[in-house]
Amino acid sequence: MKELLWLIVALPFAGSLILALFSRKLPRFACAIIGVGTVSMSAIITFLISIDFLYNNPTGIPYNQVLWQWMDVYGLSAKMAFTLDTVSLTFVFVITFVGALIHLYSAKFMWKDDGFARFFTFMNLFIGFMLILVLADNFLLLVLGWEGVGLCSYLLIGYWFKEPANGYAARKAFIVTRVGDTALVIGIFILFMTYHTLNIQAVLDSAPSTWVVGSGIATITAFLLLSGAIGKSAQLPLQTWLPDAMVAPSPVSALIHAATMVTAGVYLIARTHVLFDLAPIAQTSIAIIGAITLLVAGISALNQQDIKKILAYSTISQIGYMFLALGVGAWSAAIFHFMIHAFFKSLLFLGAGSVISVMHDEHNIFKMGGLWKKLPVIFWTFLIASCALAALPLVTAGFYSKDKILWLAFASDKGSVWLWLAGITGAFITALYTFRMVFVTFFGQIKAQPTQRIGIWMTIPLIVLAVLSFAGGFIELPDNMGHVVLFSNFINKTLPVTTIKELGHYTELIFQLIAAAVAVSGVVLAYKLYFGKKFPADEPQRDALQRFFYKGFDFDLLYDKVIVTPIVFISRINKNDFINQFYMGLGSFIQLLNKALSATQNGKVRWYATALVIGAIIILTIFYS
C-alpha cells in the first residue's frame, strides 16, 4: 500500500495537465469531475496509507520511495524521491483531505465562472506542488515545491485578472514571498557547501557533529531558513501580502491562505529542527517573532470591516501561535495546532465565501446582519468554527491545541512568562474579534436580504469541517484531563519531545483555567459591545490610531518610505543610465566619422582630380626619396 505514495502526488498533476490541455473540448461537468476527483482519490489513498502506516509501523520509521534521479552533476545530486514520516503524513492528510473538501465546495462555488477549468487546473497544480514540498526527500525538491506553491498562489490570487487590483495583489504576494525565498535558497547553498549533499535526512544527521551549538554559521543558516519561512507564512516583517491576497476567490483563501501554503514555513522549521537546536538565538527569534506577530495581527483584525480581511489577519495571528510553539521547542503542539487550525480556518473561509456570495458580493460585515435565521447551516458551522478559533474551553478542538501551546510557552525549557503573557493576551483579542465578527454578521438588524441559497455540494464540506473542528481535538487531551496523547506520540516518533521545566502539580490546571477564563471573557466583552447594537453602515474610523490598526500597523507605508522611495529616487537620478551613455557615445562617434568621410564624396570632378594629384605627389615622394 505504501508503494502508492507517488500516486498521491501524480494524480493532482495529471488532473492539472488534462484540464490544461483538453478543457476546451470537455463539458464543464467533466472538468469538475477531473478537478475534484483527482484530489479526492489522493485523499482516499492517503487514508489507506495512513492506516497502513499506523498499524504496520509502530516506531514511525520513515518510508522512502525513490522515483528517479533528477540530476547528478559535479556532486550535486538530487533524486525525485519522497520521504513519508509522521510529520509529512500529517501534512499530506490535511492537504489532501481538506483540499478535497475545498475542491468539492469550489465546484459549486465557481460553477458560473468563465474560467472554471482554469481554476481547477491551478488548484490541482497547487495541491501537487504542496505535496511535493512536504514529501520532499532533498532540499532541491523542497524548493521546487516551495516555488511551485508560490507560483500557484500568484495565479490563483490574480484569478479574476480583468480587475487590475487583483493583479497588483498577486504581484505583491509573489514579490514579498520572493524576499523570503531568496533567503531560503542562500541558506540551502550554505548547507550544500558544508555537507556536500542536499538530502534532508543526511544533513540533519550530520549537523550536530559538524556544527557547534551557537556557532556563527549555524546561526546564519538557521536565520536564512527562518526568513524563508517568515515570507511564506506571512509573519512579521513579511506579512503584508496576506490581507491583500483576499481578492482571491474564497476557496483559494481557504486552501492556500489558511490551511496549506502559509503553513509551509511551519513545516520547514519543524523538518529542519536539528539546525534550530544548533542555533538557540534563531529558535528564540522564532518565538519572539511569533509572539509579536500574533499580537499585531490580532489588534489589526479587531479593526477590520471586511469579513475576509478579519480572517486573513486571524490567519497571520494563528500562524504566530504555531511559530511561538516552534520557538519554544513544542514541536508536536505546533503541528497539532496546524492541523486543527486548518480545519476551522478553512471552514471559516468557506463560510465567509458562502455569506459573501448569497449577499451579492458584499464583504462589509456592517452591511450584514440578522442572518442566523436565514442561513442556518452556514451560521451553525461558522459558529462552531468561531468557537474553535476563540478556543472556547472543552467543547472545541481549538481549545486543546491552543491551550497546549500556551502551556508550553510557559512550561517549556525554552519558554518564558513573557511569551505566555503575549499568547494569553492574543487569546483574549482572538476571542474578541472572532465574536465581534459573528455578532455583527449574523445577529442584529437585517440590512440586506440574502436571496440565494447555497446548494448541497457547498454544504457538505462545511458540515464535515465543522465536525472536525469540534472533534478533532479529542485525540490529544492534556495530562490532567484524561492524558490522551495519541497525536503527540505520533509526531514524537519523528520530532523530539518537548522538555518541560519542573513545576508544581496544579500549575497546569491554573494555566488552563486562566486560558478558559480569558477566552470566555473575550466572548462576553464582544457580546456587550456588539450584540444587538445598531451600527452605521461603516464603523467610523475614529482617529489616527484606529486608522493605523485598520491598515495592519501600516507596514505598507513603512516599506513604501524605506524601500520603494529610495529606489525610485536613485532610478530617477540615473534616468540617462551612465553606462548606457558610454555605448551611445561610441555610436555617436562612429556617426561623426561617417559624416566626415562622406563629405569627401561630393561628386565634383575637380575635387576628385585634386585628390588624384595629391595622391600621385605623395607616391612619387615616397618612392623617389
Place this chain on the structure above:
Amino acid sequence: MNIPMEQGILLAALLFCIGLTGLLVRRDAIFMLMSVEIMLNAAGVAFVVAGSARGQADGQVMFIFILTMAASEVSVGLALIIQLYKKFKSLDMDRASTMKG
C-alpha cells in the same frame, strides 16, 4: 647651338604644371579641355627633347601619335560637353555632382 636637355625637360614640366593647375582651378568645361590640351602638348615637348638629345627621330614620331590622339580625344570630349550642357543647362562642372554621397 645646343640647348641643354635639362632646360627642355624643365620647360615640359612647367607647361604640364600650368595645364594641371588650369584643370584644377577652372570651372568651365571648355577651359578644362584646353588645360588638358596644354598638358598633352607638354608631354609631347618632353618626348621631342628626349628624342633629339639621343639624335633619334623616335621622339618626333611619338609626338605625331600624341597629336593624333589629342585630336580624336577633343572631338569625343566636345561631344560629351554638348551632352552635359543639355543635361545641366550650364558649363559649370561643379553643377554635375549628382554622384554625391
